[in-house]
Amino acid sequence: MSSLLHFLRSTVFTKIVMAISGLLIIGFLVGHLLGNLLMFAGPEKINGYALGLKNLGPLLWLVRIAMITAFGLHVWSSIELASRNRSARPIAYDTKKSLKSTLASRTMLVSGMAILFFVIYHLLHYTFGIIQPNTYYAGGYRMESTGEIVHHVYNMVVAGFQNPFIALSYMIALAFMSSHVSHATSSAFQTLGVTNPNINKITSKIGPALAAIFLIGYLSIPLGVMIGVIKKAPPQEHMQGMSKECPDGPNCTCD
Amino acid sequence: MKLSLKVWRQKNKEAEGQFKDYALSDISPDMSFLEMLDVLNEQLLAKGEEPVAFDHDCREGICGSCSMMINGKPHGPESMTTTCQLHMRKFKDGDNVIIEPWRASPFPVIRDLVVDRSAFDRIIQAGGFISVNTGNAQDGNTLPIPKPDADSAMDAAACIGCGACVAACKNASAMLFTAAKVSHLGYLPQGQPERQRRVLKMVEQMDGEGFGNCTNTYDCEAACPKGISVKNIARLNRDFLKASIFG
Known part of the structure; x- marks a missing residue:
């Protein structure tokens, strides 16, 4: 019992919290990317996917709570560790050179803070519709398969990224995110002690590889909109006069 | 060779330290870094100034005493080498050399380049x-x-x-x-x-x-x-x- 209490108070525990919560967030990022790539498959697919997520009900909330907890613990552990690190070297060197460390590894706090601000911005934009409310409530979509009227996620994303400033802000945030992930993933395995010469061959490359996949995958959506590969869906004829059924309610622009 | 040194000087743990510049000439490339500091200290003593305090003991790379930051790198520019085993041939004539103590709050500076x-x-x-019992050491081969x-x-x-x-x-x-x-x-x-x-x-x-x-x-x-x-x-x-x- 005393060893467990000692464990909970130690900095190694704080780092383990950071590693596990970080790996959970990476898991979310993989799922989020796979879902988002449905933008290339057209409005029926991505709107249907969004509806499917909504229909998960309690399971969706379970995932949301897990993600909020993981994100909260990740931020808490970073504040805890960063404040300790700061006090461990109160007087800086006149000259200090980096020997082996990567730029990504040395700027984790900066990239982490950039990601934190981005996540808030991203939620305000595409989840709560507070930023660009006119594009968020872009009109409902009638599912061709079921006839159900759903939130037009596809057009919302297209309209969002048609604004070059919004698209640029997402691209900058993606650069920070991939820099963070490139160091974080391999680092998490080291912190959890999951290493041996064979495993290291994979874990040392998994961070940069995931960072590249995330960067290319997530960037492809705003870029796709900007170069016109992903175009706004044409209005559906049968949406005329359907404003009462539209999930956007009073903000509906279906008519 | 000629060198311009910028060395951290600090009287004691409580005192405020500062960098001081020194110019050295006639430094042999075959000298070790600590021998170069010895030359500096001889010159300072001759002028009646306090020599630069630095830790050293074995001067053969195994005691871990000669700790100092040289141009932003611990133990200087040569990898896998302690300061005492670093030779001046690793520097060029006319180089500026910045020498600082380790910086960490658990390693307080006692004097100049010496940290606790x-x-x-x-x-x-x-x-x-x-923990082992006292007495005769057992045969090494019994512990594979x-x-x-x-x-x-x-x-x-x-x-x-x-x-x-x-x-x-x-x-x-x-x-x-x-x-x-x-x-x-x-x-x-x-x-x-x-x-x-x-x-x-x-x-x-x-x-x-x-x-x-x-x-x-x-x-x-x-x-x-x-x-x-x-x-x-x-x-x-x-x-x-x-x-x-x-x-």
């Missing part, structure tokens, strides 16, 4: 030992040790406790030092009885001393004059996790 590294001793005291384990233990035991890992780390973390000390006993059968207690105690002491945390940037490994591997840090993390949950 007792924090490392206290980490060792917390768990860097094995796999060759890879013996090699890894020896590699970890090469740590001379100089503090370059702390100096190089952007967080002033002592994880590489602590991990080396935990591993070099943990790899061997003699180290098993206290293996769990050792890692818990040494990490507790390391935290208590006020070192920063390891963020796996691995500058420590590159700065280590003995080439201690960061695989020891992963091993410490693993041992710590096991000891905390099952210990």
Whole structure:
């Protein structure tokens, strides 16, 4: 019992919290990317996917709570560790050179803070519709398969990224995110002690590889909109006069 | 060769320090870095000034005393080399050389380039030992040790406790030092009885001393004059996790 209490108070525990919560967030990022790539498959697919997520009900909330907890613990552990690190070297060197460390590894706090601000911005934009409310409530979509009227996620994303400033802000945030992930993933395995010469061959490359996949995958959506590969869906004829059924309610622009 | 030195001068622990510039000439490329500092001190003494205090002992790269930051790198520009084994041929005529003490709150500057590294001793005291009965040593061959384990233990035991890992780390973390000390006993059968207690105690002491945390940037490994591997840090993390949950 005393060893467990000692464990909970130690900095190694704080780092383990950071590693596990970080790996959970990476898991979310993989799922989020796979879902988002449905933008290339057209409005029926991505709107249907969004509806499917909504229909998960309690399971969706379970995932949301897990993600909020993981994100909260990740931020808490970073504040805890960063404040300790700061006090461990109160007087800086006149000259200090980096020997082996990567730029990504040395700027984790900066990239982490950039990601934190981005996540808030991203939620305000595409989840709560507070930023660009006119594009968020872009009109409902009638599912061709079921006839159900759903939130037009596809057009919302297209309209969002048609604004070059919004698209640029997402691209900058993606650069920070991939820099963070490139160091974080391999680092998490080291912190959890999951290493041996064979495993290291994979874990040392998994961070940069995931960072590249995330960067290319997530960037492809705003870029796709900007170069016109992903175009706004044409209005559906049968949406005329359907404003009462539209999930956007009073903000509906279906008519 | 001629050199322009910028050296940290600090009278004592409480005093405020500052950099002071010195010009040196007729430095032989065959001198060691410490011999170059000896020349500087001879000149300062001749002028009636206080010599620059720096730690040194064996001058053959095994005691870990000659710790200083040279042009932003612990122990200077040559990898896997202590300051005493660094030669002036690694510098060019007319070079500017900045010499600073290690910077970490658990390593307070005592005077000029000398820091108090007792924090490392206290980490060792917390768990860097094995308990054996007194009496005759048993025959070595009665304790079979796999060759890879013996090699890894020896590699970890090469740590001379100089503090370059702390100096190089952007967080002033002592994880590489602590991990080396935990591993070099943990790899061997003699180290098993206290293996769990050792890692818990040494990490507790390391935290208590006020070192920063390891963020796996691995500058420590590159700065280590003995080439201690960061695989020891992963091993410490693993041992710590096991000891905390099952210990």
